[in-house]
Amino acid sequence: MAGLAESEQDAAEAPPPVPHVLRHRLSTRIWHWSNAIAVFTLLMSGLMIFNAHPRLYWGQYGANWDRAWLLIGSDDTRGYLQIGDRRWDTTGVLGRWEDGQGRIQRRAFPHWATIPSTYNLALARRWHLSFAWLFAFGLLGFMARAFWNGHVRRDLSFTRAEIAPSAIWRDVKDHLKLCFDHGGGYNVLQKASYVGVIFMLLPLMILTGLTMSPGMDAAWPWLLDLFGGRQSARSIHFIAAAALVLFIAVHLLLVVLAGPLRGIAGMITGRVRARG
Amino acid sequence: MSGIVSRRRLLTGAALGAGGLLGGCDRLGESPAFRKILFSADAMNRHAQRLITDRHALAREFETADLSPFFRGNGTQNPQGADYRAHAAENFARWRLEIRGLVARPLSLTMAQIRSMPARAQITRHDCVEGWSAIGKWTGVPLHRLLDLAGLRESARYLVFRCADEMGGGIAYYESIDLIDAFHPQTILAWALNDRILPIRNGAPLRLRVERQLGYKHAKYVQAIDAVASLDGIGLGKGGFWEDRAQYEWYAGI
Structure with a gap:
């Protein structure tokens, strides 16, 4: 390069x-690359935040005893993705996978897809909520410039x-x-x-x-x-x-x-x- | 031919680059200099939200029909300390809330006194930092009433909540809020959930509700409130148990 x-x-x-x-x-190029960094950081730290509660709901509220329309979970031997009433075996990738040291982990998204790679909600939020500024104001700046x-x-x-x-x-x-x-x-x-x-x-x-x-x-x-x-x-x-x-x-x-x-x-x- | 080779090289390079990048994120996240940048977003988020939010803007209040069927507990759900067990055994009849520190008139109130004060009831949504939400009806005494009784001194800037539940290492839970949230009309010390006496799971006999922030700010099992000028001397200096130990943001409005 x-x-x-x-x-x-x-x-x-x-x-x-x-x-x-x-x-x-120039404005397009700067935004393209700063946004690429922001988006990848947000995606990967977002997956770690999701790992803290790997269930999704519709409506105002939703917690463990409420019906989740999507969840990633595991039983004794398998990891799975469940959407509605359908369940797919995702062992090795989602719900149950091996980390870099070969240990079995039972989190939703695997270590290679998250920031940080080991479970840490607080640090993932720090990444997510700081790069969100780059993402949001980068987009705003690009939009303004692109119209202008x-x-x-x-x-x-x-x-x-x-x-x-x-x-x-x-x-x-x-x-x-x-x-x-x-x-x-x-x-x-x-x-x-x-x-x-x-x-x-x-x-x-x-x-x-x-x-x-x-x-x-x-x-x-x-x-x-x-x-x-x-x-x-x-x-x-x-x-x-x-x-x-x-x-x-x-x-x-x-x-x-x-x-x-x-x-x-x-x-x-x-x-x-x-x-x- | 050269085109193919360079494409392959490019893809290999991109894959190696991505791998290095990911390991790099973990290292960056541990580097003190980079953490300073990451952690500065806490204050930015607080300033930005305070800038666009009316000091007294209310969290949405819901209807009875919107209540969660079950309000889950989290964190400590059953404190094991001998003192707390003894209080629980007698339904907190001798539990006292102390208000002290930078106040003109330190208070020590019984639960009977607190329950006899004018109360506020609100059906609000509780948002855990983990991502789940539950809607419950909270009844309790507005914090500003207690602060008016105690007479906050000019130098007071924060309230520190002292809790009865011991976390890892025998350290009792503590949290803090600033005076904007302390005097907010929806900030209450709740003693009932869904029209029943507050369950132990949810913080009996008294828990803080600070509706515009995440769950870990809502201190449970509250025994004392210290009015302080600074958070420097509190715990490790970041204002709360999780803030000190797990690097959670002090401002949990986001």
Whole structure:
């Protein structure tokens, strides 16, 4: 990576042999990477916080004697995930797994998925509630900048032509054929997922997170009405986090398929070689 | 060909990087300098919430229909100390609540006196730091009434609650709140839960309700309240049993 960045710098001094195009502005790049750090930290410390009470409920309240719609548990020999009345054996990954020293642990999420890796609710909350600031204000700053500099209008808003069903269908087919050569701008599926994540999923994470705070509930009681209670908000927080993991997985897969070096270098230096 | 190799290299590098990163998080979490940054969020969260919250903003109060069928206990559920057992055996008839420290008139009140004072009843949601919630109806004396009786001195900044339950190492539970929460209308010393005398599981005979914070702030088995100017001399200096031993945040509004 360092070599690539350096050659990019050299290229900046001498006229580049291949034409480069500006792909990502500085504000986008800074936010992308600070947000990547924040999101991974929040996801992994969030899983540790979940481990303290691995049950999810709907409504205002919910504790051990109330009906959980999702729970991760274990019996004498197996770990399991239960959703509604269905139960899946997840021994080795969820509910019952071996830690780095080969000891059996009976927590919900395994050591390789949590921060910290050994059970510590207090420290996980410290990670979560400090990186939440980076996450929330990073997002706010990016949104403000993206509206201000025209990024939203120019790159993320949909044109009438591209939301025609035939155009969307063409884009779906292009994706299935792994054909990612779509000129300079984003295609309609890309726009839809970025807009969905940036303007819906990430704000949803923040608002459901705030609803779990008893202090915020007193300050902004409408949060409880918006999500149908603190335990519903906790459930939605978890579901939205799962959706975010899915987005990240697809995002990384597509970066790899579309040319990872070009993609990553573009998000670091801001420029990519124009395709010949 | 070179493209494939570099992709493979990239993926290997990414995997190694991720592995190193995860181990790094554990080490970072133990580093004093980094902890200072992580732990600074406690004060940030407190200031931010206090900035946007009315001092007297009320926690939501619910209806009887919203009550949890069973209000679970947590932490100590049955104190084992001989003194406490003796009090429990006689239904806390001789239990006393002391209010002392930076007050003009130190008080020592019996449960009969406390129960005869004007009470407040509120159906509120209890949120444990672990993630669960339970809704219960609490009845008790508003703390501000007791503080008015005792006459808080100008220099008092915090109230420290002294509890009868011994935790690990024979240390009795303690917690503290500041005066914003102490004078909040929903902050009460509860002696009843769901219209029955408070069960031992939930902190009999007296427990603190500080409705805008998480469960560990709601001290159970309260025997004394010390008005103090600073938390420095209390326990290990962070204001509460779990704050001192497990690094929980002192401000538990989030």
